Amino acid sequence: MARQKRTPCPETDALGAKLGKTILRLRTADRLSLGDLSGMSGVAKSMISQIEKNETNPTLATLSRLSQALGTSVEAVLGANEEQTALVEHSQPQDIPVLHSEDGLCKLRIIGFIDTVQWVQWYDFTAEPNGILESSAHPNGSIENLSVLTGKLEVSVNNDVWQVKAGETLRYHADFDHSIRNIGDITAHATMVNILAASIRPQS
Amino acid sequence: MARQKRTPCPETDALGAKLGKTILRLRTADRLSLGDLSGMSGVAKSMISQIEKNETNPTLATLSRLSQALGTSVEAVLGANEEQTALVEHSQPQDIPVLHSEDGLCKLRIIGFIDTVQWVQWYDFTAEPNGILESSAHPNGSIENLSVLTGKLEVSVNNDVWQVKAGETLRYHADFDHSIRNIGDITAHATMVNILAASIRPQS
DNA sequence: CATGAATGTTCTATATATAGAACGATTGAA
DNA sequence: TTCAATCGTTCTATATATAGAACATTCATG
Structure with a gap:
């Protein structure tokens, strides 16, 4: 018998939320639809939808295929911080x-x-x-x-x-x-x- | 009906293999047994064993809990490249x-x-x-x-x-x-x- | 207004990731 | 030798991640 507790640990949840936003941002930046990205990555578009909304808990394999299709790495996608500091600095x-x-x-x-x-x-x-x-x-x-x-x-x-x-x-x-x-x-x-x-x- | 193809894509597989080695390296470096790390992270020790041998395809949640317990982040664990680099390098x-x-x-x-x-x-x-x-x-x-x-x-x-x-x-x-x-x-x-x-x- | 082709969403069935227990191997002490 | 403890592995049952289909919405174009 296996008892399983649902574990919506806050840390992990935040990570997933950030991940979803990042995926969405990268996908729209490349003007890809869910279907497009699904075709390119081999991940079902329903999955991508759920990942973007943090309604699921994706597997390393799917993350890998997704980030590959988006031209990045899993680390990068997870570590990505979206602070869009579009700044330029000129030090004298x-x-x-x-x-x-x-x-x-x-x-x-x-x-x-x-x-x-x-x-x-x-x-x-x-x-x-x-x-x-x-x-x-x-x-x-x-x-x-x-x-x-x-x-x-x-x-x-x-x-x-x-x-x-x-x-x-x-x-x-x-x-x-x-x-x-x-x-x-x-x-x-x-x-x-x-x-x-x-x-x-x-x-x- | 849902057809599902097993996808041991080489890229992803390599990532998983690297991940397993990294987890193992970090765990042994801290002199933790599977049981210890399981207790600390809340991840079943059987899972940890399988992850280290790349016999499973872990979820973001488990990766998160594991890397937290090991004192790192998921990005770092995934991005961690290879073994302890040589202490010193001298490029001509x-x-x-x-x-x-x-x-x-x-x-x-x-x-x-x-x-x-x-x-x-x-x-x-x-x-x-x-x-x-x-x-x-x-x-x-x-x-x-x-x-x-x-x-x-x-x-x-x-x-x-x-x-x-x-x-x-x-x-x-x-x-x-x-x-x-x-x-x-x-x-x-x-x-x-x-x-x-x-x-x-x-x-x- | 239709009608179709996009989009993203929800549904459903199955493969599988996971927890927990059971197992075997090793060690050390009485 | 025993016994107990602890290690990693393997087994088993269930929760769930996933693919695919069906659905809903928008937006063109006739």
Whole structure:
């Protein structure tokens, strides 16, 4: 015997509601009728109707077929946030914060600070010869990406040391104290991109 | 009467397989038994077992409850790509793909291509005077960020045109056809970062 | 006004996702 | 050895997700 409880858990329900709206939005944006999308995806149009109204609890398979037909992925459809912030932003130099290393030889311009996306930030990094930038550990599981445009840098994390020169990219875990030093004899220039772990996985 | 065809579509099947591995990985990483996770999530342990082996086709509701119990979101669980990435990666210049514009005057070096994180990519962009780079629309809701290091560029999206010069950053929606042109008389150099819409999501 | 071809909705029958129980395998302690 | 506990698997019954058909509505065009 199997007893089954109806489980309209609020979290899940909200997820389904958002999903339905997203599907509807994508479908109408492409000017597709239920029948069209049904034909393209192989999902019954009755199903699509119910999904859009959050009257059912779709299966991974149907979600996969639907998002494929809509040209996206299941993750994207589920994660899609419809805030249609149709904004364009133009930052002037004086708006961009600049950090300096303790020795005054390195400069870190924080370019990519977007309040809507906290888990990725990027910087323009320059260092005079022998300049060293010391960073304490970033939030759990962050990954730092250093792409050197000109010059030669040395990166130390924990007890490991690597060298990176112009044209190369180094990617390393930044949830330890780490430092970057200019070991060349010219000004070094690099693009640094930090990705926070929140977007990958809440740590084990 | 309802005829129903079993549809083990390869795409969907692969997604399910990946999902199963991810669930298993997260569960064991937290040292949870099937029973533990079942108790925490409210999903029958038999279901979890079948999901991990991709012998069933879970519902959005169960995925939601499971990922909640594991401390993540459905998107993250589905999007989680493959195993623990190598701790460190060092890309040489020859590993980095380079795109050229049709007129041959612009160069786009794809620096930040991480297979584990599909929602952010960045590029090193250079353009000779008058060079123009035309891009077709990116996936739904992408945002493109252009930080000019040297020179002066003009960005056209839809019918809007903006100018950006050294030190400035322009941020615009890239889900339309758009183009970037060097309107200065020296080689322009910029860092371009693209963020896909899938990532616009609060909380971790 | 018809009449048809679209649209989205509700109905109905079946395949299947799911919960719970029963099972077998492993471990550890008395 | 026993016994008990705990693991993952497999079985079974039911709730339900799904496909397909029937239905309802709009909107053309004659």
